[in-house]
Amino acid sequence: xxxxxxLDSSLVRRAREAARSIAAHALEEIEPNTTVGVExxxxxxxxxxxxxxxxVPWVNVIVDDLLGRGLLGRGAASWxxxxxxxxxxxxxxxxxRIATGALDPEAVPRVAPDLLRESMYSMAGRxxxxxxxxxxxxxESHSRLGQGSYPLRYLIVATGDIExxxxxxxxxxxxxxxxxxxIRHTAQSLLDYVPxxxxxxxxxxxxxxxxNFRIMxxxxxxxxxxxxxxxxxxxxxxGLCMPEMAVLGAQEGLDVMLNDSMxxxxxxxxxxxxxxxxxxxxxxxxxxxxxxxxxxxxxxxxTADAFLKAHTVLASQFINEQFALMSGLxxxxxGLGHAFEISPRIEDSFLHELAQAQLxxxxxxxxxxxxxxxxxxxxxxxxxxxxxxxxxxxxxxxxGQSVHLLGMPTEAIHTPHVHDRYxxxxxxxxxxxxxxxxxxxxxxxxxxxxxERAAKVLGDAAEMLDRVADLGLMxxxxxxxxxxxxxxxxxxxxxxxxxxxxxxxxxxVADLLEKGRTTS
Amino acid sequence: xxxxxxxxxxxxxxRGDGAIQLSFTLPMAAGEKARRAAVILLTKMGFTEARVxxxxxxxxxxxxxxxxxxxxESVDVSSIVVHEAEYEVMEPEEINRxxxxxxxxxxxxxxxxIGSDAHTVGIDAIMNMKGYDMxxxxxxxxxxxxxxxxxxxxxxTLVAQAVEEGADALLVSQVVTQKNAHLKNLxxxxxxxxxxxxxxxxxxxxxxxxVTPELAKELxxxxxxxxxxxxxxxxxFLVQEMARRENRGENRG
Numbered sequence: 001x002x003x004x005x006x007l008d009s010s011l012v013r014r015a016r017e018a019a020r021s022i023a024a025h026a027l028e029e030i031e032p033n034t035t036v037g038v039e040x041x042x043x044x045x046x047x048x049x050x051x052x053x054x055x056v057p058w059v060n061v062i063v064d065d066l067l068g069r070g071l072l073g074r075g076a077a078s079w080x081x082x083x084x085x086x087x088x089x090x091x092x093x094x095x096x097r098i099a100t101g102a103l104d105p106e107a108v109p110r111v112a113p114d115l116l117r118e119s120m121y122s123m124a125g126r127x128x129x130x131x132x133x134x135x136x137x138x139x140e141s142h143s144r145l146g147q148g149s150y151p152l153r154y155l156i157v158a159t160g161d162i163e164x165x166x167x168x169x170x171x172x173x174x175x176x177x178x179x180x181x182x183i184r185h186t187a188q189s190l191l192d193y194v195p196x197x198x199x200x201x202x203x204x205x206x207x208x209x210x211x212n213f214r215i216m217x218x219x220x221x222x223x224x225x226x227x228x229x230x231x232x233x234x235x236x237x238x239g240l241c242m243p244e245m246a247v248l249g250a251q252e253g254l255d256v257m258l259n260d261s262m263x264x265x266x267x268x269x270x271x272x273x274x275x276x277x278x279x280x281x282x283x284x285x286x287x288x289x290x291x292x293x294x295x296x297x298x299x300x301x302x303t304a305d306a307f308l309k310a311h312t313v314l315a316s317q318f319i320n321e322q323f324a325l326m327s328g329l330x331x332x333x334x335g336l337g338h339a340f341e342i343s344p345r346i347e348d349s350f351l352h353e354l355a356q357a358q359l360x361x362x363x364x365x366x367x368x369x370x371x372x373x374x375x376x377x378x379x380x381x382x383x384x385x386x387x388x389x390x391x392x393x394x395x396x397x398x399x400g401q402s403v404h405l406l407g408m409p410t411e412a413i414h415t416p417h418v419h420d421r422y423x424x425x426x427x428x429x430x431x432x433x434x435x436x437x438x439x440x441x442x443x444x445x446x447x448x449x450x451x452e453r454a455a456k457v458l459g460d461a462a463e464m465l466d467r468v469a470d471l472g473l474m475x476x477x478x479x480x481x482x483x484x485x486x487x488x489x490x491x492x493x494x495x496x497x498x499x500x501x502x503x504x505x506x507x508x509v510a511d512l513l514e515k516g517r518t519t520s
Numbered sequence: 521x522x523x524x525x526x527x528x529x530x531x532x533x534x535r536g537d538g539a540i541q542l543s544f545t546l547p548m549a550a551g552e553k554a555r556r557a558a559v560i561l562l563t564k565m566g567f568t569e570a571r572v573x574x575x576x577x578x579x580x581x582x583x584x585x586x587x588x589x590x591x592x593e594s595v596d597v598s599s600i601v602v603h604e605a606e607y608e609v610m611e612p613e614e615i616n617r618x619x620x621x622x623x624x625x626x627x628x629x630x631x632x633x634i635g636s637d638a639h640t641v642g643i644d645a646i647m648n649m650k651g652y653d654m655x656x657x658x659x660x661x662x663x664x665x666x667x668x669x670x671x672x673x674x675x676x677t678l679v680a681q682a683v684e685e686g687a688d689a690l691l692v693s694q695v696v697t698q699k700n701a702h703l704k705n706l707x708x709x710x711x712x713x714x715x716x717x718x719x720x721x722x723x724x725x726x727x728x729x730x731v732t733p734e735l736a737k738e739l740x741x742x743x744x745x746x747x748x749x750x751x752x753x754x755x756x757f758l759v760q761e762m763a764r765r766e767n768r769g770e771n772r773g
Contacts, residue, residue: 174579186701187636187672203636203701268638269670302641343653376641377653380729380747412729412747419545422578484648 003398003439005358005454006446011462012363018465019318023261023326026473030276034505036192036497037274038281039063039076041243042509045127046077046120048091051196058095059244060193065098071106073502077509079105081120086111117506124508128288128516131250135290138253141221145230148178151371151396151404153428154234158183158415160202162212166219171418173223173231176425179256179403181234182216183415184208189239189268190493194248204415208235208245213252232256234294237282238264240274240494246282250289256335257286260296261323262316265477266485267299271492272474283327284513293329294403295320298339298372300483306341306376307349310356311460312482313338314363318465319473321364328517331366335403339372340392348449350391355453357399358444363458371396373407382409386427393431398439404428529594538590540567545584550577558585567591602733607757612661615755619663622763626665629658629758630682631691632673635705639695640671642727646691646751655750664755675709679716689723689758694731702728703739710740723761725754 040059050058066072066079083094086108097103110116155177157168162182169180185202188195196209206212213235220231237245237257242264249257261279264270286293297313297320304312317336324334338360342349360369374388389407396404406424408416416424444450468476480486532539542562548554555572562570567589574586610618619627631647633640645652647668649659658666667685669678682690692709694702706726713719719740726736727745736744743757 171579171582187638189638190672267640267671345653417545418582419543419578419584422545422576422582422584 003358003443005355005362005444005451007359007362007454007458011458015315015318015458015462015465016322018462018469019315019322021469022319022465022473023322025469026276027280027323027326029472029474030273030280032500033273033277033498034072034075034501034507035243035274035277035494035499036063036067036072037241037243037278037494038507038510039066039072040241041247041281041285042075042077042124042507043080044244044247045509046080046091046123047127048080048095050092050095052099055196056099057193057196058092058099061099062095066105067497067499069104069106072499074504075501075506077120077124078116078504078506081123082111082116083108085115085119117508120506120508121512124512127509128512131285131289134251134253135288138255139290141224142230145224145228147230147232148176151401151432152178152232153425154179154181154370154403154405155421155425156181156183156405156416158205160185160204160206162206162215165206166216168418168421169216170219170223172421172425173220173227175422176429177231177406177421178229179232179234180216180220181256181258182206182208182212184236189236189241189264189270192240192494192497194241194244208248210248210252213248213254217253234258237286237293238296239268240270240278240497242275242278242282243285246285246289249291250285254291256292256294258296259283259286259293260337261320262477262482263296263299265487265492266483267296269487269492271495271498272477272487272489274492274494274498277498279323280327281507281510283324283329284510284517287328287330287333288513288516290333292333292335292368293324294335294370295337297337298341301339301341302376304484305343306339307343307346307352309484310352310457311464313356314360314457314461315464315468316482317360317364318461319468321367328513331364332368334364334367335370336360336364336367337370337372340374340395340407341372341376344374344377344388350395351449352453353391353395354399355450356457357395357401358450359454359457361399361401368402370403370405371401372405373411375407375411378407378411380413382413385409385411386423389424390427390431393428394435397432397435398442400439524598525596526598527594527596530591538592538594540589540591541586542589543584543586545578545582547582549580550575550583554583558587562587562589566593607753607760609753610756610759612656612752612755615752615759616661616663618759618763619661622759622766626663627688627758627762628665628667628685629689629691630667630669630678630685630687631658631693632669632678633671633693633695634673634675634678634709635694636672636701637694637705638671640668640693642695642729643668643670643691643693646693646727646745646749646754651751653750655752657751658755661751661755663759675705675712678709679712679718682722683718687722688762689725691725691727691754694726694728702730706739706741714740723758723765725758727754 040063043059155172157165159165183205185207186204195207224231232255234256237259264275265272297316340353373392378385386409408420410420474489478488529538559570570589572587576584578584631643647666648657651657658664724741725743726741731744731746733744
């Protein structure tokens with residue numbers, strides 16, 4: 001049992017209702033469109049794999065070709081499966097002919113519409129069965145081995161080389177990590193293709209692709225067996241290839257993916273229409289794969305002030321929750337993010353952090369809330385940094401956070417050295433052990449500082465959501481209501497990959513995912 | 521000590537004791553062998569009296585050490601020449617007043633994280649209205665037009681934008697230093713500016729947690745700002761540097 005703040009439940013309902021209307025309207029607005037990212041993801045699921053001689057993924061060549069011919073609005077699957085049936089070619093052969101310019105999909109005779117639909121849906125069905133098998137495999141080892149206790153210890157590896165990542169991940173797991181996140185190559189989010197040419201070396205992180213997912217999954221499976229404790233694997237489902245990353249993650253046995261409804265728009269200047277379409281499809285895939293998403297509200301606080309803008313975090317969490325539910329994710333899969341980023345110079349900063357963490361915990365009781373460590377006010381004084389992390393750890397265990405990203409004393413200095421993680425885990429172990437049941441022993445003083453702060457943040461968030469609901473989400477973003485950064489509806493990267501759907505558009509995967517939701 | 525020398529060595533609890541604390545990991549199992557290895561390593565590095573105060577097995581393959589040792593080395597600080605950007609820190613009102621009096625117009629600052637760097641936390645802290653830790657950013661200065669281009673701006677775009685906006689200063693941020701990505705990006709920007717004949721027409725400032733004034737000078741920038749920099753530091757340097765150039769008749773005024 002955890003301590004309870006007395007919150008105005010009507011305010012929580014009002015905020016959630018506003019968020020529901022915000023998300024529903026945004027989805028309505030984007031519904032008439034698809035994106036190159038979604039279409040590539042569909043092709044991957046149908047089994048189009050491989051690269052051209054120049055190292056360009058087939059799926060990019062095909063989708064760009066359809067886009068160039070003005071045909072993508074019918075959906076990539078319709079064209080490719082038609083050629084496959086009509087010409088009796090394997091998917092690989094279809095891809096190759098399109099890539100070499102030897103085939104105009106429009107010039108190929110159309111097979112009977114019923115046959116086309118039947119084939120598309122049976123191929124999509126097989127793709128989902130493959131994903132389901134991977135999910136079952138993960139579930140089996142998770143239930144057999146069990147997992148660490150909450151808050152789960154989430155650690156990052158970021159060497160840029162998957163083989164070195166494996167060494168560090170194994171060490172971290174042995175030292176007590178429950179979740180390993182492999183940081184991705186800097187700026188991969190802005191690549192409109194998945195680099196698959198076996199490139200191992202990344203800058204600032206490791207290239208996220210199928211091979212590297214597989215290598216790390218295998219390593220973590222081995223170390224899970226060795227430790228008798230299931231180790232979760234995290235990577236990114238964000239950027240211009242968001243839908244494809246969801247597919248690769250689902251197929252290669254990842255457990256967690258970083259996936260935010262607005263992060264790319266605000267922090268990577270990716271077009272908002274593109275992002276909203278991509279996140280909706282991605283989340284449907286992740287839902288089916290039984291994976292957890294982590295949202296990125298912590299990032300707001302690295303630009304905006306954590307004390308003054310705390311309500312924007314809560315407001316964004318409400319919106320992320322609604323988008324996630326509308327894509328078919330269950331509350332248990334929605335890892336909403338927040339962070340311990342209030343300036344340590346502010347008096348009672350610990351109380352304000354406690355208020356925020358407890359507020360988030362209570363407002364989203366069934367979500368595996370993910371708590372992020374101090375970064376903005378880490379100075380290079382590693383000793384003081386360890387103290388800041390200790391306070392962060394205390395808030396986490398007192399308020400019962402689900403996923404705990406370990407703070408590093410060397411934050412803002414370098415990507416963690418192997419002993420930075422060790423010291424950080426030692427810190428967490430001590431604080432979690434020493435304060436394990438503190439939350440059960442204390443109550444918040446009614447009307448006291450913590451309750452008052454939580455009430456203010458909740459009130460401000462509800463008010464903000466009302467305003468966003470009035471304006472519409474896209475307009476609100478263009479007015480810099482999130483993270484103080486304005487982004488326009490027609491601006492940002494990737495808008496040229498947004499395509500209006502034709503009347504006979506078909507995305508067999510999205511349709512089956514939708515059907516699976518309504519019938520289950 | 522010869523005349524004019526001023527030698528320093530680390531201070532633990534007695535002047536001249538040369539006390540140093542170190543921590544590191546050896547990729548081997550903990551034990552007597554590992555302890556000896558740590559001491560030998562420090563001895564080879566020139567330390568004396570190495571004392572392993574902590575040897576902890578992080579796992580079967582890695583061992584963590586905290587070691588205290590002494591150095592017999594010292595440094596003559598009187599012989600060190602540094603290239604610190606020389607400026608006096610002014611308050612925002614004073615900066616605005618100086619700009620008005622000296623230039624009679626708004627000065628234009630264009631900022632960006634260049635190359636592959638997506639970490640805008642530094643440039644945002646200096647440029648955005650909000651600033652950092654209650655120190656308002658350049659956007660809030662009446663005398664400055666601050667244009668923050670944000671993350672992952674190609675050097676060419678930054679230069680083109682600077683020309684278009686008639687920039688007085690470029691402010692580039694580099695946070696990611698893995699595999700020396702920052703050096704490549706920063707060098708490239710200077711090369712482009714020089715090729716275009718623009719290097720002397722703008723004040724070039726670089727910032728980032730690993731940036732030092734020396735590094736900035738070495739790469740061809742006018743100043744480098746590291747950790748602990750506030751917006752008024754950058755603004756103070758900028759107006760003083762611009763005034764110096766104007767006096768020298770270098771500025772296009």
